[in-house]
Amino acid sequence: MYVAVKGGERAIENAHALLAEDRRGDTGVPELSVVQIREQLRLAVNRVMAEGSLFDPDLAALAIKQARGDLIEAVFLIRAYRTTLPRFGSSRPVDTGAMACSRRISATFKDAPGGQVLGPTFDYTHRLLDFRLAAEGQGLPKPATADPVAGPVPHITSFLNREGLIETDRPGDDLPPDLTREPMELPAARALRLQAITRGDEGFILSLAYSTQRGYGRTHAFVGELRIGTVAVEMDIPELGFAVEIGEVELTECETVNQFTGSKTEPPQFTRGYGLVFGQTERKAIAMSLVDRALRWKELGEDDTGAPAQDEEFVLMHADNVQATGFLEHIKLPHYVDFQAETELVRKLRAEGAARRQEAAE
Template sequence: MYVAVKGGERAIANAHALLAKEGRGDAELPELSTEQVAGQFGVLVSRVMTEGSLYDPELAARALSQAQGDALEAVTLLRSYRTTLPRFGYSEALDTTGLPPQRRISATFKDLPGGQQLGATFDYTHRLFAEAPTEGPELADHTDGDRVSMPRVSDLLGANALIEPDAHPDQDATEPGDLTREPTVFPMTRAERLQALARGDEGFLLGLAYSSQRGFGSTHPFAGEIRVGEVEVEFDAPELGFPVPLGRIEITECQMVNQFTGSADSPAMFTRGYGLAFGRSERKAMSMSIVDRALRADEFDERIESPVQDEEFVISHSDNVQATGFVEHLKLPHYVDFQAELVLVRRLNREFHERQDHAEPVPSDLVPTVEEVLA
């Protein structure tokens, strides 16, 4: 409790009341509803859901309203609420192979089987291209029986053994690690790293991805494929013995394609970076996939010489809730700590001047002239 300020708890209550008043804005204007936030700020809502590890557009919108648009505060609120929810188990791994995209683009092949699906995007608002990708067929006009086939770019490369195999986890494997319930232990498995990156701060991951692209990480990839669409979530109930559908959620999936020149034991091929996020989160998924590949440096015997390749550095500092708490706790009282350092600095300062006062003067004949120094 921050009771050091004048007024104690009453001052804190007044601060909260003032915050609510200022956050409301002009009372003569209609209040922004949760439905408006969820419907008109979809990209921001997607970020809060992804970093808050909870898919619920309505709750994420409500958190944003309470936080006055502060994304990190909204993420904190959503994570706090998430900890109160009962845990029934884990859903089945999402099958994104046949993900029917609202948006599907690739920067690797112009004439992509199934076509490019531009969808709703800002990509061409502020950019001029000599030749933009052509829009593919509208999937909404097709039924499940005649939906246009859109194979993965990675599968096209894999057919010719030009990309590393896509490792599918064994469905009978042990229960996956859960970073929200278990302490972080280094080194981590790739699955654990992907969990951490999915919850990581978008801005931090974007900066790391940019650093890797500029040479501080030896990763300058191609966007193999980016898909945005809805996918079904299934839960395997033990008492039933088979998975049951829980509903559909919107996700963004990104696969980056990276060159690997080969080694004494491996031929030259392309390698993968993977990113997945809730809702429309292309920037986050792309940044995540670049950082994922950079963190796989040891798998390919690459030198680890940049921050983006250092697993402990990336994972330990990518969580924005932890980072926010550690930075913002500096606003809380640190009177005792500061007084201790103040005493130390004063003593060291006094000792320095005492040494200067008792220092023997340098004889004048040993002090060089300006001409001697210039010579």
């Protein structure tokens, strides 16, 4: 018989103290500051902002420090903090066409106006460990400068638009659904899918996108354009009756160009997948645009091949790493009563089976 017990307070307290000590590591080594994390582990900070769904580099850096570098734990901390804040409202949709780009490339148009700007990329590095970084106090190479491109850089897919070779998005100003306010309902509008994917786990979205490239829901994607940079965020202020800029955020945007053979209502043309993610997060943005495109099969009249990336419920219900880790990890917490019941059941079944066998033998 199970008897309810209490206890563990001291063990928990001591475990927290041990965690804090382990977090600090060898005290002979200088402590890492939040500002150092923000400045020098910026891509980890970006990932935590994107999946935590809150743009605040200082908070994301603090979360990474507290979580000892466990990024999913850091995302969890950010999500929990966010729920304590009031929401003042929604911004106007950001204008990525006016982005101040630090990187902008196209795999489809070599001579795109504005040019191919590589920016701070790992591409074309040799992926050899650089032991100079292990020796502190090494001098930095001085980046070159050149005359910046004047004015906004146009989206590359707009050139295909002129010929009508690519589908156009119908502009609208409907209030988008918000999965942080209303439980997700399926089938989901594309706006809701994009919200779920942009805050979804990078590893999960990457693997799904990769599966479409390998043939599970093939969409033949090219990166029409990838751009990284900052955009202004504008919000209508009720007291003023007009919109003002309240700040700026760094974003990564990916537009894919996909083959489409046409349907009963649409001529053969290119179609698009779209990715937009907080921070410099290009793997995630590319993966997002592939998964977005794969999920559009119904709207475009394509075949359901049964591929995981085409299955909206599978994708949207498993993309969130805080939900996933919460459910996964809860099974390590005390389940003494459940397990006691299971044990009783197994004992009973065994006893019944033994009794039956004995009857048969007699």
